Amino acid sequence: MSLRPVSLPLLLALLFAGGALAQPATPPPAPDLPDDADVGAALDEADAPETAPAPAPAGQIDLDDVRKFTAVLSLIKQAYVEPVDDHVLMQAAIKGMLVGLDPHSEYLEASALDQLTEDTSGSYEGLGLEVTTADGALRVIAPIDDTPAARAGIKPGDTILRIDNVPVQADNLSDAVDMLRGPPGREVTLSILRLGANLPQDIKLKRETIRVASVRGRLLEPGYAYLRVSQFQSETGSDLRKRIARLQKDNGKPLAGAVLDLRSNPGGLLSSAVEVSDLLLDAGTIVTTKGRIREADMAFQATPGDALDAAPLVVLIDNGSASAAEIVAGALKDNHRALLMGRRSFGKGSVQTVLTLDETHALKLTTARYYTPSGISIQASGIKPDIELADLALSANENDPFSGISERDLRNHLKGDGEVEAGAAPADVPAARRGAPSDYALSEALNVLKAMALQRRPASPPAAAESSGKG
Known part of the structure; x- marks a missing residue:
């Protein structure tokens, strides 16, 4: 739909014509209106009701609200310290309407539209x-x-x-x-x-x-992968699929488990969140959305095929995991596909739709709430992890000459067969463990992942009894 400039008198005529901004096929002629300086007074004097007006029917604008709006507009134009252009005032009124709705609805001009495109393209x-x-x-x-x-x-x-x-x-x-x-x-x-x-x-x-490379990954240890999704862009799903395939190849055999890191992930495209969830699920509901218009009611289902072949999965979240990241976390948790660790997520449980006004203007409007597979809205409450972790960092203990004294510290002690030179790390301590891990949450996630992998590992079949016979 193409919008064209509307003069203030015509705007007022449309408002008073039906109260709902519904213009009939043949619009009535604009009424004679006084100059801007007298609009407010004229509205107060004309047809003043003796009693308070009844509320407008649903879907229509209350005429009393129209009078207040035009009175404020008139007073600003008449008494503000500097002249203000009608266009500037109407743009401010539009933005004010959206600001009053919620933190995510906004009026997008050309620069903001470009910025939105940049965010999703990366x-x-x-x-x-x-x-x-x-x-x-x-x-x-x-x-x-x-x-x-x-x-x-x-x-x-x-x-x-x-x-x-x-x-x-x-x-x-x-x-x-x-x-x-x-x-x-x-x-x-x-x-x-x-x-x-x-x-x-x-x-x-x-x-x-x-x-923004939205997907990164590496092997933490042989068999255990680390997958980091920093944002949900248009190519995130396909990038994650390629990264998993590459790690499977580097590992030389199917992965024993993976950690999916969604910490400080601010979200992004709903379609990408659905794609990533589907990649890690073999069946089940991913997310449902519900709004006031028919188009806002949607349900997304996983299709057969799990890129990790049902290997154990731990998902890391924190208070910076929002929107699309919460959709993925909720889908994997409610379908019992992954264990969530970390801190409660941000709690953005709403969906925004970009509604185009013309080539350079649009509304980003909250049109629906989304619900996890269990039917829960996480709006303002977030997702609680299965295992909560404090925001901690690990560091190596400082050397203390009075702690950790053992037999080998005694003078003239007998040498042991496995004793190493002073200051050297014991031979049986892996290099990765000699220093404290810098990422506490990831370290704990890896420990839990190994335990899950051990539970999943099938028990070794009993050895077959040797047959014996006499000839």
Whole structure:
């Protein structure tokens, strides 16, 4: 549908014609309206009811609300300190309507539409931050892997107070988001307030062209794979399939288990979340969505075929796992396909649809809630992991000369057959275990995965009895 500019008098005529903005086939002539300076007074004087008007029928606009809107519009044009263009006021009114709905609905102009395309294609210029607006503040959902934001140590839950010394306030949140992006190579300073901290800290970052590889993977140990999905883009499903096949080949035999890391994954495309879930499920419901319009009611089912051949799976989540990441986690948990470990997820249980207005304008509108296979909406509550882990980091113990004394520390002790030189690591300690793992959650996930693999391993059949006979 193509939109064309509408003058203020015509807009008011349409509003008063039917109350529901429903224009008849032959529109009535616009009524004679006073000048802008007298609109509010005229509305108050004309046809003033003696009693409070009855509420408008469902689907129609209350005329009293129309009067208030036009009165406010008139007063702004008449009394505001500087002249304001009608177009600017109407654009602000549109944005205000959407801001009042929920944090994820918004009016998209050309630049915002381009940004949305960049996010789903995996390439844009900025810092690598996924942010949301909440209670008039700009909060970090998650930094994207291997970006300036991730390397600078920005964490989920951080609040951005200033950008290049410009305060982030409730009335400039959209502008603040735009300021995070810009030409590569330019520095930007963020003033960050961390959860639990009393004072903010300034962090300097340099913008880059962010090319987000949404899937990475490696072998943690022979037989055990690590799969990291940082964002759900258009190619994420096919990239994950290729990565699993490559790791299977590198391992030389079917994998004994895998860890799927969805921590600090801010989400992305619903279709990609369904594709990834289907890749790891052999059957069952993936997700259902329900809204007010028929098109919003959908149900997605897994198709036969599990890329991991039913090998044990552990999924890592945290408070930065949101939206599409929660769809995958919920599908794998409710279908008893994976064990979830970590912290409660973000809790974004809504679906947004981009509704085109014209070539350069659209609405990103929340049109549905999604439900996990068990029929639960995780909106604002998140997904609770099966095994909760604190946000800890492991480090090696400092050498303490008074701890760990044993026989070999005694002077003139008898040498043992397996004794090694002082300072050397015992021969039976694998190199990977000599230092403490830097990722506590991943280390714990690997331990649990090995236990699951042992449970799955079939018991060795009893040895066949040797036959004997006499000739």
